[in-house]
Amino acid sequence: MYTGPYSAIKVSDHVYWVGAIDWTVRDFHGYATERGSTYNAYLILGDKITLIDTVEPEFKNQLLARISSVIEPSRIDYIISNHSEPDHAGALAEVAALVQPEKIFASKMGVRNLQAHFHQPLNLVPVATGDKLSLGNLTLEFIETRMLHWPDSMFTFLVEDGVLFSSDAFGMHLASNARFDDQIDDWEYEAVKYYANILLPYSGLVPELLDEVAAMNLPIKIIAPAHGFIWRKDLQTIQSLYRRWAEQKPTKKVVVAYDTMWGSTAKMADAIMEGLWSGGVEPKGMDLRVTHRSDVVAELLEAGGLIIGTSTLNNGLLPRVGELLTYIKGLRPRNLQTFVFGSYGWSGEAVGQVEKLFDEMGLGVFREGIRSWYVPNQEVLEACFNAGQEFAAQLLETIRREEGNA
C-alpha cells in the first residue's frame, strides 16, 4: 500500500479513513468553524468494496487520492450515503460517474434528497432501520436517525469490525491530522459547539436514539463520525456527554450577550454581571462586537440563564442582537431564564421587542427589563446590579428545585 501524502488511514481490519482535511473553512452555513473541519469518508474492503459517504466537492481529489492509496477507485462496488448534506454527498455524483458503482444505498428520505440535489439517475436503493446488506464476507446494518439532524440521516454499522459510521452524530468541526481520540486533547469545546449549533433543536430525540442503539446490542468497538476524529478508546465519553447535553439542565452559568452603540448598554452589562456574581452565579459576558453567534450558542448549551442587552436603533434592535436571536430561535433552547436591558435615546422599543421574542420562544422572562435613557446614572447602574442579584437568586432557586425533583 502507498504511504505518502494523501494516504488512507487504517481504522479496523477492513476499514480505511479516506476523507479530507479542510484547514481553511471558517464559515459553515453561519457557524464559525475557527479550527477548520474534516469530511470523513470510509472505505470498506469487503468482497464488495464499499465507500461510506464522500466529501465536500472541492475535496474530491483528496478523497480519490486516499482511495487510490489502497485500491483502484473503479473497484468500488457500493456507495452508502448516510446523509445528503453537501459536505458529505456533494462529491457523490462525480465520484459515482468515475467509479460506476453497482448501487448507491441511502435511507428512503436520503434517496429523495439526493435526487433533489443532483437531478440525474444515480441507481439509488433505499434502506431502512434493521435492513442488512451483505458485502460477501462482511455485513452492514442500517439505523435510520431521522432528524438527527436531517430527515435523511442514518447510521451504518459494520458488524464484523464493530464500526458504527455515525454520520454527523458524535463529530465536531476540528481540522487535525490526528484521526483517533487517543491522539488528541483539547477537543471538548468543539464537541459542545457542534452539538449546540447542529443538534440542539433535536435534543428530544437524542436519548431515544441512544437507547435504541443500546437496545440493539450492537458490538460497537469504534464510532466513526463524519467530522473530526474517530472514537476507538473511549466510546462512552461522547455518548454520556450527548445524554447530558440533551437534558439542557439549568446550571449556575448565565450568558450575558449584548451590543452597544456608545457604551451605555455595555456599562449596564457590567453592572448586571457584578450583581450576578455577587448573587452566586457565574456570568459569561459576550460582547457581540467581538463574539460570534455560534460561540454564544456554545456557551448557552450548559447555561441556566440568557440575558440580552441591546441599545434601541431606529426603533428596533441592534443588528447583531437581531441576528443572534434569529439564530437562537431556530435552535430552540430550553430551560433558560431570561432578562433584557438596554439604553435608548427617544423611544426605546428594543427591550420590549426582545422580551416578545423570548415569549415566542417559550423562554420565561424573569422580570420586566431595564432601560436607560442615554448614559446610565448611578441609580440605573444600581438597578442593574440589583437585577443581577435577583436573577441569580431566582436561578439558584430553580436549580435547587430541579435537584430536589431529581
Ligand code: FEO
Ligand atoms: Fe456534516 Fe449535516 O452535514
